[in-house]
Every structure is written in structure tokens, then in C-alpha cells.
Amino acid sequence: MxxxxxxxxxxxxxxxxxxxxxxxxxxxxxxxxxxxxxxxxxxxxPPVEQQTEIHFQQVPGFIAEILKQYPKAGRDIYFEVSDLQNRKGELSFQLVDPASDHDVLSNKHYTVSADDQGNALIQQVYPSxxxxxxxxxxxxxxxxxxxxxxxxxxxxxxxxxxxxxxxxxxxxxxxx
Amino acid sequence: MDNQQFRSDWWLKSSAGLILGLILGFGLSGLFMLWGPEVITSVKVQFTMWLVAPVWLLVLAFVFMFRTGLQAWLWLGGANLVVFLVFFIVS
Incomplete structure (x- = not known):
């Protein structure tokens, strides 16, 4: 056996x-x-050119601006507070296509910086x-x-x- | 039964492991939900859910130890019967 x-x-x-x-x-x-x-x-x-660091006090206003222009950004807004990856002060968000069935490659990515007047400047970025x-x-x-x-x-x-x-x-x- | 000759019974044993193993996994996770320790509900629910896979896979892995496919079906079927009887009586 x-x-x-x-x-x-x-x-x-x-x-x-x-x-x-x-x-x-x-x-x-x-x-x-x-x-x-x-x-x-x-x-x-590749690094985004002319990326200005955002100060903590500006973040709430910028998030409000993001939600005004892109209401679907919802919970996918990120603000980097650690400087482990040299991205401290980076405010970014992504748009997820609900029909994509968790296909993350179809997400759209945006970064937010401050323009000369201190207003939110939203740009689409294309991370690798x-x-x-x-x-x-x-x-x-x-x-x-x-x-x-x-x-x-x-x-x-x-x-x-x-x-x-x-x-x-x-x-x-x-x-x- | 003990002196019975060993038979490969690939289809019978594999199907016993795949089908009865999965059902046994469901049954045992049900028992855990009934008798498991009272912890945060989400933790308990998660553990209950993840309990199914290891039970299933262990049954599937060890099902080839049975001497014949018929024995595998009878033993695992019996185990399922006991587990589900207990579950429905207690709940």
C-alpha cells in the first residue's frame, strides 16, 4: 500500500x-x-516639469477644486507627505472607469500644482x-x-x- | 475493507476531492461562524471566507491517500453529512 x-x-x-x-x-x-x-x-x-511643491495649507482648497472639476475623483486623491520617494508635497488623483472591471491600465492620472496666482493647475500625466x-x-x-x-x-x-x-x-x- | 487492494481511481478520487472538498470547506467555515471566537465581525467574516480554500485544497491534496475512489467518496461524503447535520441542528 x-x-x-x-x-x-x-x-x-x-x-x-x-x-x-x-x-x-x-x-x-x-x-x-x-x-x-x-x-x-x-x-x-519621467519627472513632470515645473512641478511646484504644494504646501499643506493649500491642500483643502485644491481638493475642493479637484472635486469641482472632476466629481468622479472621489476617494482616489493622494497627497504625499513622506519624502521617501522624492515626491513630498505631490498632490495627485486618478479617474477609474467603472466599466473597466478592475483593469487598472485604463485609469487616467492627474497631478495638481499651483500656478502663479496660487490657484490649482490640473494636468493629466502619463506615468509609466x-x-x-x-x-x-x-x-x-x-x-x-x-x-x-x-x-x-x-x-x-x-x-x-x-x-x-x-x-x-x-x-x-x-x-x- | 482494510485488506482491500489499492486502486488509482483517478477520476473518482479527484472528483471527490474537488467536489466534496469544496462542500466540506463550506461546511467547516459555517461551523467556524457558529462556534468561532467572538472577535470583530469583519475579521471573523474574512477568516470564515478564507477558511474554505485551505480546507478544500488540503482535502484535494490528501484525497489520493484513500485506497479506492469509492472509499474517498464514502468517507468524505460521511464527513460532509456530519458537518452539515451539526450545522443545521445547532443553527
């Missing part, structure tokens, strides 16, 4: 590996890079999408669209990964 169970788990390990291996490589590699998503994005985006692309890649196994059906495929791959892990441990320690 012992030997046959072990053979069974060797077969499980082999076939889950054959089916899921390539997809897991994509998910692991792209997922590991995604840990550095923000740093990668900052590194790959490489890090978002890598993030999406690891959620849809490299398939071309960021849609739920493809995320489900990654879910099945993750299920096979669990099988491969447990069967591998069983084979390695010969627990059965």
Missing part, C-alpha cells in the same frame, strides 16, 4: 508540474517584480505603465486581457500549485 500511494503522489506531482509549471513561472517572476511596483513606476516615469503591466501579467498568466475569466485560469493554476506542493513534500519525506 505504502509504495502504491507514493507512486500515486509521484504521478500527481509530475502532472500538476507539467500543466501548471510554465504558468507558475510567469506568476512567480512577475509577482516578485510586483513587490517593487511603486519603485519601478517611479523609476520608469510597465509596473502595472507586470502586475496584470502575474494575475492573468500572460493572457492578453485583464478580465475575470483569465483570472479564474490563474486560480486553477494556484489550485494545481497547492497539489504540487503537498505531493512534493509527501514524496520528499516519504510520508505514506
Amino acid at each position: 505504502r509504495k502504491t500511494t507514493l507512486e500515486t503522489y509521484k504521478t500527481v506531482h509530475t502532472w500538476t508540474g507539467i500543466v501548471a509549471g510554465l504558468a507558475l513561472f510567469i506568476a512567480f517572476f512577475a509577482g516578485a517584480l510586483t513587490i517593487f511596483k511603486d519603485a519601478l513606476k517611479h523609476w520608469a516615469t 505603465q510597465i509596473s502595472e503591466f507586470i502586475d496584470v501579467l502575474h494575475r492573468v498568466v500572460g493572457l492578453p486581457l485583464d478580465i475575470d475569466e483569465f483570472r479564474w485560469i490563474m486560480g486553477v493554476i494556484a489550485l494545481l500549485y497547492a497539489l504540487a506542493l503537498v505531493s512534493g513534500v509527501i514524496i520528499f519525506f516519504r510520508i505514506c
